[in-house]
């Protein structure tokens with residue numbers, strides 16, 4: 532079976548009755564949402580807080596009751612995908628453009644679980660370009676700054692136009708500056724015009740990994756594999 536499907540469906544089993552669940556975005560958590568939908572049809576009571584319009588639509592189609600982040604004090608757990616995950620469970624997210632809403636929901640969650648296929652697990656982050664969500668006004672100036680810093684910025688496009696996020700911003704994909712990714716993230720956080728970036732550091736508590744033949748987990752505290 533596809534590693535994404537294995538991980539996505541397994542994570543849905545970790546959700547308990549009565550939970551408020553942050554619903555991530557992407558092709559892996561898709562399987563979690565589908566499975567949660569099936570569990571809801573069989574009597575599970577949960578409330579989902581979506582991280583994108585696409586996820587909201589999918590969750591509604593699956594019959595999962597939805598709430599807005601503004602009406603929710605805290606999620607019990609958020610389940611989301613990731614583009615790369617390192618051994619300390621730091622990650623890059625935003626390949627699908629949902630990083631801002633994903634980070635907002637993740638930071639309001641007691642626990643964050645990521646679902647990935649095993650190819651996303653890396654020794655060091657950075658082969659995947661880092662998505663940076665930027666304000667459209669004056670974005671070319673920001674791109675010039677990134678260029679001067681040697682970050683190879685590329686404006687994300689869709690159908691010949693700049694890709695626009697659910698929050699109404701553009702995405703610039705850049706090269707991650709390592710090894711001090713914490714300092715790099717802080718530099719981006721402080722830069723005028725940057726709304727958010729896809730470095731998720733110290734956020735993920737547990738990653739569920741599917742490799743096609745088995746599913747295993749790694750948690751941040753122990754960082755050891757547990758075969759499920």
Ligand SMILES: O=C[C@H](O)[C@H](O)[C@H](O)COP(=O)(O)O
Nearest residue numbers: 557558612625626627628629
């Ligand atoms: O913006 C999108 C999200 O961060 C996704 O969770 C991430 O890109 C992983 O997506 P997928 O599961 O489709 O590879």
